[in-house]
Amino acid sequence: MADDQPMWGINRAVAPTPRAAIVTIHLEDNFIVKGHHLSMIKDRQFDGRSLADPHKHIAEFVEICEMFRYGNTNTDAMKLKLFPSSLAGEAKIWFNELSPGFTQQPNESLVDSWLRMKDLLLSCHGHGLGRGTIIQIFYHGLDEPTQAILNAGGIFLYKTLNEAYRLLEDRVLLKLDWSKKNKAKAIRKTIALVESEEHSPLLEKMEALTIRIDS
Structure with a gap:
């Protein structure tokens, strides 16, 4: 978005997901996550244990997401959509308890x-x-x-x-x-x-x- 354009232009593109801390960006109605893409993310889930490194997890998650393209779908929107699936165990419980927005x-x-x-x-x-x-x-x-x-x-x-x-x-x-x-x-x-x-x-x-x- 250009700095000299009105703010209302992105008003409908940003909204909190019900009962979630993620702020989603509009996705096309026909957006479907590729099976092997989702499998790669779930194989590297972050569970929040003491030996797990959250910074490494984020870096790997972003790297996997950047391997795939979904036409004109916004890359950030794709990451926001998939991120909850990259969590498990205590990390997923913590995420679900976060206040929305x-x-x-x-x-x-x-x-x-x-x-x-x-x-x-x-x-x-x-x-x-x-x-x-x-x-x-x-x-x-x-x-x-x-x-x-x-x-x-x-x-x-x-x-x-x-x-x-x-x-x-x-x-x-x-x-x-x-x-x-x-x-x-x-x-x-x-x-x-x-x-x-x-x-x-x-x-x-x-x-x-x-x-x-x-x-």
Whole structure:
């Protein structure tokens, strides 16, 4: 997807699979996995045991998937479709218990949600998700009031990829700038209070009176 095209163009191509953590991309109705392709994947399943290497498993899974082509079918869509079949045992149980997609947490702000989304992506090396897909997943994981905030300046999904990304990043910068200003104000107030106490004529008179009484 080009950065200057509207976001709505991929709206129907990305959706969470019911009761699954995989976000699927549209597949042709006649898509059928080749038997020997599926056999190769199941022969190298990852079971989650302590001696199993998840990084090696992913590398082998991708290597096998890249051996096969299914006409014009999106390669990423094919990988997403087949990945659950590459898991077994405890790994499959863990996968099935994952929450579907990205969801905004209760009382979580728009900015905090976006920052958490970015942290999740940083922890998932080689996720292969494009910026457009990431923003789509993020938007659909927000509650309605927060979506309304993004739509306040025009329908969010009608914006170009660059515009949508810039809007989210500007919100972060605005919050950081606001936090810095508030901290600076608090420091200035503290300094002013200390200075006023140190140089107050009334305070000096009271100290002098105290000295006289003590003597």
